[in-house]
Amino acid sequence: xxxxxxxxxxxxxxxxxxxxxxxxxxxxxxxxxxxxxxxxxxxxxxxxxxxxxxxxxxxxxxxxxxxxxxxxxxxxxxxxxxxxxxxxxxxxxxxxxxxxxxxxxxxxxxxxxxxxxxxxxxxxxxxxxxxxxxxxxxxxxxxxxxxxxxxxxxxxxxxxxxxxxxxxxxxxxxxxxxxxxxxxxxxxxxxxxxxxx
DNA sequence: CATCTGATGGTCT
DNA sequence: GACCATCAGATGA
Numbered sequence: 613x614x615x616x617x618x619x620x621x622x623x624x625x626x627x628x629x630x631x632x633x634x635x636x637x638x639x640x641x642x643x644x645x646x647x648x649x650x651x652x653x654x655x656x657x658x659x660x661x662x663x664x665x666x667x668x669x670x671x672x673x674x675x676x677x678x679x680x681x682x683x684x685x686x687x688x689x690x691x692x693x694x695x696x697x698x699x700x701x702x703x704x705x706x707x708x709x710x711x712x713x714x715x716x717x718x719x720x721x722x723x724x725x726x727x728x729x730x731x732x733x734x735x736x737x738x739x740x741x742x743x744x745x746x747x748x749x750x751x752x753x754x755x756x757x758x759x760x761x762x763x764x765x766x767x768x769x770x771x772x773x774x775x776x777x778x779x780x781x782x783x784x785x786x787x788x789x790x791x792x793x794x795x796x797x798x799x800x801x802x803x804x805x806x807x808x809x
Numbered sequence: 810c811a812t813c814t815g816a817t818g819g820t821c822t
Numbered sequence: 823g824a825c826c827a828t829c830a831g832a833t834g835a
Contacts, residue, residue: 657827666827676820694817696828713827743828753819813833822824 621760624684628703628710631684632658633777633797635701635712639720639767644750649725651717651739651749652769655798655805659700661709669709679757680709687764689746689756696743699751701760715796717745718804720769740804776800 624631633656641650659667661680668690669680679688679702686702688711700711717739719726726748727733739745755763780796798805 659827668827671821674821690827691817691819693826693828694819698827700827715827737830741828810835811833812835814831816829818826820825 621685621766624701624703624760625705626684626703628658628660628712629795631701631703632656632712632795633779635714635766636777636797636799637769637772639769640714640717640749641721641765641767642749642751643763643765644752644755647722647725647750649719649722649749650767651719651721651745651804653714653716654718654802655714655716655796657713657715657796658703659711659713659795661704667709667711669711673709677709680711681707682757682759684710685760687755687758687760689751689753691753692743697746697751697753698742699746699749699755699764713742714745715742716740716798716802716804716806717748718802719748736804741806772799776802 635653635656639650639652661667661669664670668677673681679686682702683706684703688700688702689697692698699714702711704710719739726738729747730738738748760766776799778798778800
């Protein structure tokens with residue numbers, strides 16, 4: 613018999629830029645409220661720690677961003693514009709402050725539940741965007757600081773075509789100096805990738 | 810299609 | 823009191 617892997621998320625302690633493209637194609641599963649909803653990750657955004665001006669960890673360790681300084685596999689949720697929750701998967705070793713923002717999913721499980729939570733049934737409006745997908749999966753601020761394997765987990769899905777991986781290097785909003793490294797990863801031509809380019 | 814703007818609340822200064 | 827890793831609805835072309 614095979615014993616369950618005690619640490620199936622060990623690979624998330626790698627650098628956020630390494631982890632980000634590996635998250636594409638995986639299914640993000642939520643069991644919030646005891647109801648299963650899920651979607652395939654099609655767009656992510658990598659953030660570094662203290663040296664990345666765009667990162668919430670840039671200004672150091674505060675209570676809000678404390679989960680970002682946990683070891684890879686932790687969940688960091690923040691409230692955006694007073695309206696939307698956004699989910700990050702923390703990466704890197706403890707103390708680094710790295711994370712990957714989940715920007716878009718292709719909905720796979722519980723579309724009806726998502727439609728109820730979102731007050732719309734338009735498939736593209738369910739999980740195409742960080743605020744939308746969090747609402748669809750029932751992800752609240754209370755999940756910040758939890759770990760994958762609790763309410764949220766990752767599950768492998770089928771492979772995607774090699775040419776589907778796309779990378780953007782355009783400068784982030786708020787950064788004077790253009791990002792000199794790739795930071796946004798998405799599945800090319802996937803209809804659920806968010807509109808922002 | 811593109812661009813603009815109001816909503817709204819936690820966090821930090 | 824300022825600042826947002828966003829979204830929906832409105833308006834104009």
